[in-house]
Amino acid sequence: MRKYFTLFILTFLVLSMNAQNIIHYWHFNNLNDSVGAVPADYSLSSTAPEITYPGTGPGYMDDVSDGDDLNLRQGQVPGNGLRVRNPSDLRELIIPLPTNDHEDIVFSYAVKRTNNGAQTQFLSFSVDGGNNWSNAAPFADSITVGTDYAVESYDFSAISDVNDNPDFMVRIQFFNGSSNISGNNRFDNIVIEGQSTTAPPPSDALVHYWHFNTLSGREDNPIAADYTLVPNTTPEISYVGVGDGYVDDYTPGSSLNLQLNEPPGAALRVRNPSFNRALIIDLPTDQSSDIYLVYDVKRSGSGMLFNNIAYSVDGVNYDTTGLAVRQVSISENYQTFTFDFRGITTVNNNPNFKVRITWDGNTNQINGNNRYDNVAMFAEQTTLSNRTFTQQESLSPNVYPNPASSEVFIEWNTPQRDITYRVIDMQGRTVLINNINGNDKTVIDVTQLSRGLYTIIFNDGNQQSHKKILLK
Numbered sequence: 083m084r085k086y087f088t089l090f091i092l093t094f095l096v097l098s099m100n101a102q103n104i105i106h107y108w109h110f111n112n113l114n115d116s117v118g119a120v121p122a123d124y125s126l127s128s129t130a131p132e133i134t135y136p137g138t139g140p141g142y143m144d145d146v147s148d149g150d151d152l153n154l155r156q157g158q159v160p161g162n163g164l165r166v167r168n169p170s171d172l173r174e175l176i177i178p179l180p181t182n183d184h185e186d187i188v189f190s191y192a193v194k195r196t197n198n199g200a201q202t203q204f205l206s207f208s209v210d211g212g213n214n215w216s217n218a219a220p221f222a223d224s225i226t227v228g229t230d231y232a233v234e235s236y237d238f239s240a241i242s243d244v245n246d247n248p249d250f251m252v253r254i255q256f257f258n259g260s261s262n263i264s265g266n267n268r269f270d271n272i273v274i275e276g277q278s279t280t281a282p283p284p285s286d287a288l289v290h291y292w293h294f295n296t297l298s299g300r301e302d303n304p305i306a307a308d309y310t311l312v313p314n315t316t317p318e319i320s321y322v323g324v325g326d327g328y329v330d331d332y333t334p335g336s337s338l339n340l341q342l343n344e345p346p347g348a349a350l351r352v353r354n355p356s357f358n359r360a361l362i363i364d365l366p367t368d369q370s371s372d373i374y375l376v377y378d379v380k381r382s383g384s385g386m387l388f389n390n391i392a393y394s395v396d397g398v399n400y401d402t403t404g405l406a407v408r409q410v411s412i413s414e415n416y417q418t419f420t421f422d423f424r425g426i427t428t429v430n431n432n433p434n435f436k437v438r439i440t441w442d443g444n445t446n447q448i449n450g451n452n453r454y455d456n457v458a459m460f461a462e463q464t465t466l467s468n469r470t471f472t473q474q475e476s477l478s479p480n481v482y483p484n485p486a487s488s489e490v491f492i493e494w495n496t497p498q499r500d501i502t503y504r505v506i507d508m509q510g511r512t513v514l515i516n517n518i519n520g521n522d523k524t525v526i527d528v529t530q531l532s533r534g535l536y537t538i539i540f541n542d543g544n545q546q547s548h549k550k551i552l553l554k
């Protein structure tokens with residue numbers, strides 16, 4: 083028997099770094115009795131694909147209570163598996179796997195047999211809804227099924243026809259014991275994963291951005307965007323609701339969806355209990371249309387398992403109409419998620435646009451949290467002018483020398499009032515905080531600071547800007 087397990091572990095590590103999304107997932111834990119079709123337990127599609135077992139003879143599918151922990155996702159338990167009963171020589175297992183908006187597809191599952199079950203599976207795939215089938219790589223051969231669960235994993239990233247294809251499917255045929263009256267093959271944790279292709283192209287305008295690198299300790303107030311292109315607004319994130327849950331800073335932040343040359347720094351930690359709470363993200367889209375929201379998130383071991391996404395166009399009522407992705411599963415490694423509002427015209431040019439995140443799974447615990455970073459809203463179209471950039475430049479002093487050793491000078495064109503500055507290290511920690519009041523030149527003594535790269539954040543109460551400085 084081929085040993086796929088080590089390969090699986092390596093593949094999983096690589097996928098985690100590449101932020102693969104789970105597209106469809108069957109864990110079978112809610113399966114009950116014999117069934118003709120088994121819909122995916124989790125699916126990015128609004129209509130979950132269904133596994134069927136067409137053919138002739140008395141063979142059928144039902145649940146079996148010895149599911150397995152191999153290939154588990156989304157914090158699920160082994161629970162039940164899918165029992166595909168003999169005789170299976172007159173039937174075949176059909177698994178539709180639409181890959182809309184995804185590429186670099188990986189298909190995997192855990193499988194075993196009973197003593198009288200089929201010892202050989204022959205796998206094929208179709209890119210045209212089952213009219214034509216191929217056993218080419220990554221399948222390439224039949225597989226041997228043992229009496230203990232093992233993981234089979236297949237990387238389709240070299241086959242471009244599989245990408246973004248609503249008609250992709252896999253067929254499994256059974257041999258060597260498949261004509262027995264008794265015996266069966268047992269499946270658990272059938273997963274298809276891929277990389278989202280809907281991430282915004284780099285030419286799109288970054289309209290709002292939270293990098294959270296200036297957070298320090300518990301935050302009771304709404305958290306203003308670190309950057310916005312929209313003048314005269316204060317986009318902010320609020321953790322609303324009741325209960326002991328709160329938000330604070332978490333280090334390390336994420337390096338995935340970084341914008342504006344920010345370091346990973348800190349992230350926003352949203353703490354349990356979260357079942358009576360929501361994260362509300364104000365995202366005014368004035369003068370902008372064709373909107374995307376992108377963010378990075380991971381969870382702690384007992385943190386919330388799913389993010390549910392809804393949006394508001396009146397600032398009060400929330401809806402999911404037109405949203406292709408309404409729920410995403412959160413892993414213990416940072417992943418980037420993209421939510422596409424391009425098809426929803428009421429979102430465009432709307433000062434009241436908001437996105438709401440609520441949670442499923444582990445929400446009523448005392449411990450556990452989700453960590454958010456690099457919350458960024460993009461617009462494909464915008465008429466926002468450079469006016470805001472000009473405002474930001476007014477908050478942009480000359481900071482020198484750079485690199486510096488003992489003193490750093492902050493020099494303004496005119497005397498400034500009520501500007502707070504913070505010096506942030508690469509871990510996102512505030513190492514120095516002070517105010518500028520009526521001066522056009524300030525000296526910071528940096529002899530006590532460790533050598534390295536720092537960010538100085540200036541905030542006048544309405545907006546922020548930052549400068550990087552290297553201490554040598």
Ligand SMILES: [Ca+2]
Binds near residue numbers: 109110111159160270
């Ligand atoms: Ca299971």
Ligand SMILES: [Ca+2]
Binds near residue numbers: 294346
């Ligand atoms: Ca950050």
